[in-house]
Amino acid sequence: MELPSGLGAEQRVAEMLADIQRHNGGANVYLSLCGTALEEARASDARHAAGAVLGPLDGVVVSVKDNIDVAGLATTAGLGFRRHAVARDDAVAVARLRAAGAVILGKTNMHAAAFGATNHNADFGDCANPAHPGRVAGGSSGGAAASIAAGWADLALGTDTMGSVRIPGSYCGVAAVKPSYGRISPRGSVPLCRQLDHIGLLGRHAASLRPALAAVGGFDPACADSRLWPDAPAARPMRALRAPTALHGLDIEPEVWDAFQSAIAQLEAAGMAVHRFEAQADGLTPLRRAGLLLCEAELLWTYREEWAEHPDQFPKDMAAALRWVEDRKPADFARAWAKAADAVLLWRAWLADADALLLPAVGQRAFGYKSAVPTQQADLTLLANFVGAPAAVLPIPAVDGQPMTGLQIMAAPGADFALLDFAERVEGVLNSGPAKA
Amino acid sequence: MELPSGLGAEQRVAEMLADIQRHNGGANVYLSLCGTALEEARASDARHAAGAVLGPLDGVVVSVKDNIDVAGLATTAGLGFRRHAVARDDAVAVARLRAAGAVILGKTNMHAAAFGATNHNADFGDCANPAHPGRVAGGSSGGAAASIAAGWADLALGTDTMGSVRIPGSYCGVAAVKPSYGRISPRGSVPLCRQLDHIGLLGRHAASLRPALAAVGGFDPACADSRLWPDAPAARPMRALRAPTALHGLDIEPEVWDAFQSAIAQLEAAGMAVHRFEAQADGLTPLRRAGLLLCEAELLWTYREEWAEHPDQFPKDMAAALRWVEDRKPADFARAWAKAADAVLLWRAWLADADALLLPAVGQRAFGYKSAVPTQQADLTLLANFVGAPAAVLPIPAVDGQPMTGLQIMAAPGADFALLDFAERVEGVLNSGPAKA
Numbered sequence: 052m053e054l055p056s057g058l059g060a061e062q063r064v065a066e067m068l069a070d071i072q073r074h075n076g077g078a079n080v081y082l083s084l085c086g087t088a089l090e091e092a093r094a095s096d097a098r099h100a101a102g103a104v105l106g107p108l109d110g111v112v113v114s115v116k117d118n119i120d121v122a123g124l125a126t127t128a129g130l131g132f133r134r135h136a137v138a139r140d141d142a143v144a145v146a147r148l149r150a151a152g153a154v155i156l157g158k159t160n161m162h163a164a165a166f167g168a169t170n171h172n173a174d175f176g177d178c179a180n181p182a183h184p185g186r187v188a189g190g191s192s193g194g195a196a197a198s199i200a201a202g203w204a205d206l207a208l209g210t211d212t213m214g215s216v217r218i219p220g221s222y223c224g225v226a227a228v229k230p231s232y233g234r235i236s237p238r239g240s241v242p243l244c245r246q247l248d249h250i251g252l253l254g255r256h257a258a259s260l261r262p263a264l265a266a267v268g269g270f271d272p273a274c275a276d277s278r279l280w281p282d283a284p285a286a287r288p289m290r291a292l293r294a295p296t297a298l299h300g301l302d303i304e305p306e307v308w309d310a311f312q313s314a315i316a317q318l319e320a321a322g323m324a325v326h327r328f329e330a331q332a333d334g335l336t337p338l339r340r341a342g343l344l345l346c347e348a349e350l351l352w353t354y355r356e357e358w359a360e361h362p363d364q365f366p367k368d369m370a371a372a373l374r375w376v377e378d379r380k381p382a383d384f385a386r387a388w389a390k391a392a393d394a395v396l397l398w399r400a401w402l403a404d405a406d407a408l409l410l411p412a413v414g415q416r417a418f419g420y421k422s423a424v425p426t427q428q429a430d431l432t433l434l435a436n437f438v439g440a441p442a443a444v445l446p447i448p449a450v451d452g453q454p455m456t457g458l459q460i461m462a463a464p465g466a467d468f469a470l471l472d473f474a475e476r477v478e479g480v481l482n483s484g485p486a487k488a
Numbered sequence: 489m490e491l492p493s494g495l496g497a498e499q500r501v502a503e504m505l506a507d508i509q510r511h512n513g514g515a516n517v518y519l520s521l522c523g524t525a526l527e528e529a530r531a532s533d534a535r536h537a538a539g540a541v542l543g544p545l546d547g548v549v550v551s552v553k554d555n556i557d558v559a560g561l562a563t564t565a566g567l568g569f570r571r572h573a574v575a576r577d578d579a580v581a582v583a584r585l586r587a588a589g590a591v592i593l594g595k596t597n598m599h600a601a602a603f604g605a606t607n608h609n610a611d612f613g614d615c616a617n618p619a620h621p622g623r624v625a626g627g628s629s630g631g632a633a634a635s636i637a638a639g640w641a642d643l644a645l646g647t648d649t650m651g652s653v654r655i656p657g658s659y660c661g662v663a664a665v666k667p668s669y670g671r672i673s674p675r676g677s678v679p680l681c682r683q684l685d686h687i688g689l690l691g692r693h694a695a696s697l698r699p700a701l702a703a704v705g706g707f708d709p710a711c712a713d714s715r716l717w718p719d720a721p722a723a724r725p726m727r728a729l730r731a732p733t734a735l736h737g738l739d740i741e742p743e744v745w746d747a748f749q750s751a752i753a754q755l756e757a758a759g760m761a762v763h764r765f766e767a768q769a770d771g772l773t774p775l776r777r778a779g780l781l782l783c784e785a786e787l788l789w790t791y792r793e794e795w796a797e798h799p800d801q802f803p804k805d806m807a808a809a810l811r812w813v814e815d816r817k818p819a820d821f822a823r824a825w826a827k828a829a830d831a832v833l834l835w836r837a838w839l840a841d842a843d844a845l846l847l848p849a850v851g852q853r854a855f856g857y858k859s860a861v862p863t864q865q866a867d868l869t870l871l872a873n874f875v876g877a878p879a880a881v882l883p884i885p886a887v888d889g890q891p892m893t894g895l896q897i898m899a900a901p902g903a904d905f906a907l908l909d910f911a912e913r914v915e916g917v918l919n920s921g922p923a924k925a
Contacts (some may be wrong), residue, residue, distance in 0.1 A: 055506065067871065080833040119655060242826075245825065245826060245829070246825065272836055273833070275828070275829035275830070275831075275832035275833050276829065339782060347818070348818040348819065348821055348822040349822040349825070349826075351817075351818050351819040351822060352818075352822035352823050353822075355819055376818050377817070379818055380788075380814070381784070381785040381788050381789075381813050381814060381816055381821065382785065382788040382792055383790040384785055384818065384821045385785040385786040385788060385789035385790075386789050388682065388786070389679075389786075389789065391712070392682070392712035392713065393712070395712035396710070396712050399709055435705075
């Protein structure tokens with residue numbers, strides 16, 4: 052993994068910590084810090100000096116979303132009433148990072164209970180967007196994306212149930228990947244909706260995500276949601292691409308749509324063949340409703356004790372959603388499960404026989420914390436959660452100095468590494484400048 | 489596929505039809521017959537005569553459970569109020585059988601809505617068990633198993649949500665397989681619980697199931713629940729076997745347990761190495777409850793119109809279950825989804841590093857229709873549904889003239905053909921006579 056040259060891990064961690072001490076109070080990116088980070092960084096530097104490097108992640112500085120356990124720190128899941136829920140053990144993903152020599156720096160802010168996409172957080176403060184001050188970081192993994200954008204971590208662990216690493220990645224201008232379902236064991240994280248939950252990764256560049264996924268992913272026999280995926284790269288690089296010429300039924304900001312089309316044009320100008328198709332996207336809205344219903348039902352189960360005893364401790368929006376879902380009927384849940392079938396069929400129709408599908412990550416760019424929250428934030432990301440397919444997001448260069456948006460690349464379940472290889476090629480093209488008209 | 493020698497399909501179908509005309513009135517095995525069966529049989533005979541055979545299923549006579557569509561016949565799902573629900577098209581599985589030259593003979597009786605395991609049916613009559621007169625055929629695919637046991641079909645299509653091909657296979661003394669999740673497309677069948685539903689196969693011998701699965705299985709891009717499974721046989725035959733020495737927490741008839749242990753002893757005597765382990769099985773009961781709850785919620789959704797308009801049309805037991813589940817809370821369903829994780833972990837622990845796991849199919853042998861229905865009928869079969877793993881059942885030769893029981897063989901998801909090859913070897917050993925003590 053490419054790191055700023057010439058600096059050891061200890062010096063980098065020390066500089067990050069100093070910057071965090073100065074600025075995190077207003078930014079609310081980190082909720083807690085590991086006391087052992089400098090020590091771990093020194094150990095990594097010693098391994099580098101001794102020629103005993105553990106691998107490409109040795110010395111890489113990692114932030115961990117606060118719904119993933121780090122031993123000795125609270126796992127708040129963004130909820131104030133969990134301030135004292137100290138984890139005894141590292142989550143599997145964290146333990147794998149440590150084993151690969153990574154330095155765990157601290158725990159990042161998030162939308163309460165991972166149930167929302169702005170990272171407004173009344174208990175811990177709204178998370179700043181370092182790329183676009185005053186605007187939402189996005190969520191639910193807002194702190195994860197912000198930690199990368201601020202230069203306060205090289206790699207971030209987040210979670211993604213309907214888009215929660217890809218939306219903040221897009222808003223904060225960093226690369227992100229939600230791998231295939233179960234490639235990264237979720238053991239040791241707080242569930243939102245087990246059928247849709249994925250642990251994901253964020254980094255400055257797509258190139259940083261591949262070695263990270265290789266280190267963090269892998270079968271975990273003690274976790275039922277962990278899946279066996281062949282880790283070998285796909286036999287052939289991704290060549291057959293598809294992208295929509297229109298997404299009927301979705302509200303997409305013109306600037307986002309223009310940036311998306313411009314990115315596709317850049318890829319075409321670089322010699323990539325992109326099959327264009329007109330897409331009917333209004334099937335995504337009922338999928339979002341179904342996904343939210345499944346999340347809400349599971350939140351009622353996950354937080355059953357706290358909700359019964361202290362409903363007043365829950366954030367207002369979340370409490371309203373929980374009260375609403377309490378009145379839903381059994382058939383409503385069965386209908387929501389059945390909806391998942393629509394996602395698979397829509398996905399198959401859109402991907403068709405291509406290797407990768409290109410979409411905007413989200414229809415809006417980062418907006419102000421005081422703005423109304425758009426309802427469709429997750430509509431373009433949730434498809435990959437229902438399908439279990441890997442999806443990466445790359446920032447699309449800013450237009451006219453306005454907030455960046457994200458290009459989403461989706462591939463078939465299991466094709467994670469081929470997807471990340473392809474994302475790196477795409478990133479190279481996008482960074483080489485705009486297409487000649 | 490091995491068929492009675494010397495007889496053409498037309499003659500066999502004619503004999504079956506004559507026998508059905510004589511005896512089905514009291515047996516309630518078939519609910520309807522295809523008017524074209526003789527014609528299809530003649531066409532198959534002509535292909536055989538012309539040396540233009542379509543494959544191993546050409547001329548094989550097939551019965552179809554009445555929750556799977558056959559064009560032009562009603563798909564009752566065992567519910568009287570669906571007597572006039574005539575299917576316009578064949579289900580995918582039926583169409584694939586026709587394309588392979590099979591003769592579709594008719595539709596078989598089943599437990600109402602596939603929600604029960606005896607094949608008591610107040611609307612269409614209790615299905616007889618040809619192997620054990622006066623006793624339940626088992627369910628929900630009772631007519632499917634009975635059609636094989638009576639010699640009224642060579643192959644039967646059934647469905648299995650928690651054990652519904654394996655339980656009647658066991659009670660009626662025929663071979664059955666529930667393949668890996670999604671290997672046979674369920675498109676064109678009436679769902680019970682989409683996450684657990686599988687189409688399965690029953691036949692006189694294990695050897696008949698392999699070509700049938702090869703013909704009926706395969707990816708269906710138009711069905712979200714269809715899965716891509718490699719069809720190639722496993723690289724190595726199954727050698728590492730595991731079987732419990734005890735199943736603590738389950739009620740198993742001593743005769744069933746003895747027959748199971750005796751079957752294992754026969755396999756060992758034939759040179760198969762079986763690793764024995766003591767199993768804690770009381771985790772199966774909460775899984776059954778979770779599975780039933782998911783079924784009930786989905787029944788409320790599937791039959792929402794009929795239930796709202798004519799609740800009195802539903803069988804008494806089913807109506808009671810639907811009334812009960814109407815009062816369940818959202819968190820109850822989330823808890824049931826979460827339970828599925830326990831099934832996967834239990835399954836991994838029991839299979840461990842073996843190729844196949846041997847279990848009794850069901851804890852009881854076929855009982856009288858007037859007997860109390862045991863609550864644990866599905867406890868040993870449901871595991872494979874939650875995991876999506878293939879599971880075959882072979883009849884264990886009768887002891888003292890009493891009803892047969894079934895030996896269940898389970899393997900890892902995707903290993904269907906290796907499992908069926910192994911089942912054929914096991915069948916050969918079991919049929920060679922009891923172990924010398």
